[in-house]
Amino acid sequence: MRAVRTLGILLAGGGSFAAWLSLAGGVVPLLDPLASFLPLFGSIILFGLLLARRRLISTIIAALLGLAPVMIGLWPELTRTIPVAPQEAPKIRLLTHNVWRKNPNPADTAQAIIDARPDVLMLQEAGGSFRPLLAALGEHLPYATKCPAVCDLAIFSRWPIVDSGYFFRDSKGRKFGPPVLWARIAGPDGRAFTAATLHYTHPTSRAQAVQRRDVARALARIDRDALIVAGDMNLTPWAAAMREQDRALAPLVRMTRALPSWPRALPVLPIDHLYAGPRWGLVSARRLPATGSDHRPILVTVARR
Structure with missing residues (x-):
């Protein structure tokens, strides 16, 4: 005793x-x-x-x-306060998922994504074993970004993508900022919005602090009113680095609140997040069942305010 x-x-x-x-x-x-x-x-x-x-x-x-x-x-x-969307506003279903380069069952992961019926899909670690399944996703989400061979990010959309890139560009077409995959999407209401996805390295690496700083500086140079940014950020909401990022990315608001997404079997760490600009309000945010990835997918539904 x-x-x-x-x-x-x-x-x-x-x-x-x-x-x-x-x-x-x-x-x-x-x-x-x-x-x-x-x-x-x-x-x-x-x-x-x-x-x-x-x-x-x-x-x-x-x-x-x-x-x-x-x-x-x-x-x-x-x-913390998360803006709520009007109930009557047209809704957009956004799914962010790190599908894992070493995914042992990419077909199941792809089917789970299809079954979730997202309007916009943002993937990280989309290379490796999952790359052959990208074509299957394209049958359900016909519009997709093109990314260089070194890039393992992907964005799919139900609606036309009118512009995209692996870096942001200024008014003269010059690239700036860190590599962030983005897509300008023609929304269902006729108003376009930008979706971007990224993948930070681990929080114990000094490189992550540089990534976060560079992303914040790049986003400060573009119109953020209708911007959506999502991905595997390898940060939990109770870390000082996450609170610092929340302030740095304002007026974007993090729509995900304490949604554990890693590891797959017993999610305890909320490290996959989605931010949205002031034009958006939250309808719902939830974690989906496990796929072949080591992360759980996160489905966020938003609507214009």
Whole structure:
């Protein structure tokens, strides 16, 4: 019995220490990836307190001290405002999915995407084993972007794509910014909008900070009113880097709220996201069932405000 209590104290103490440490990610970027596991730290703290079986008052104090950093990290995500779309407005179904280069069952993944009936599809890691299935998607979503051989991104649309590129272009046609696949789509109401997809590297890499900075600077140079940006961002909502990106991409608003999408079997990390400009309001956002990928697809329905 004493060993069980000792284990509980160690779990609660260790979880609490890790949770408090993760809050320092805004000052020490190397600690920021810890914040991705804040909900897990909270579960470990509660389980540890259950095993410790201390007196009620001691348990309450320990819970408050241990869970405080968890709530500090999660609360902004749970309470932030997402604009809502008018119910009568024409709806657009947007699906973002990292289909995984090593997908062992790409045919099932493609069928799951088709069954979801998206109007606009944004894919990451669309090379590798999934590349032969792109033609099958084209039978259901007839308009698609063209991407260089080095690019593993893809955008499909139910409506005509009037322009697209792997880099943004200025008024003189000169490329600028990082490689972001984008498509200018003629919407169902006759008004065009731009959809873009990207894939960040892992948060422990310094390259991701450069990617996020370059993306924010590039998006600041284009019209963002009706812009949609989605992809595998390898960031969770409770990371300081995600909060920094939310501010940097304003007036775009992240329409996905704490939707765990990785890993496939037991999703615990919300790392696939979708942002939309001020012209859009949210109808719904949900995670779809697992496919052959190691990520779950995310389906977001929006409408013009």
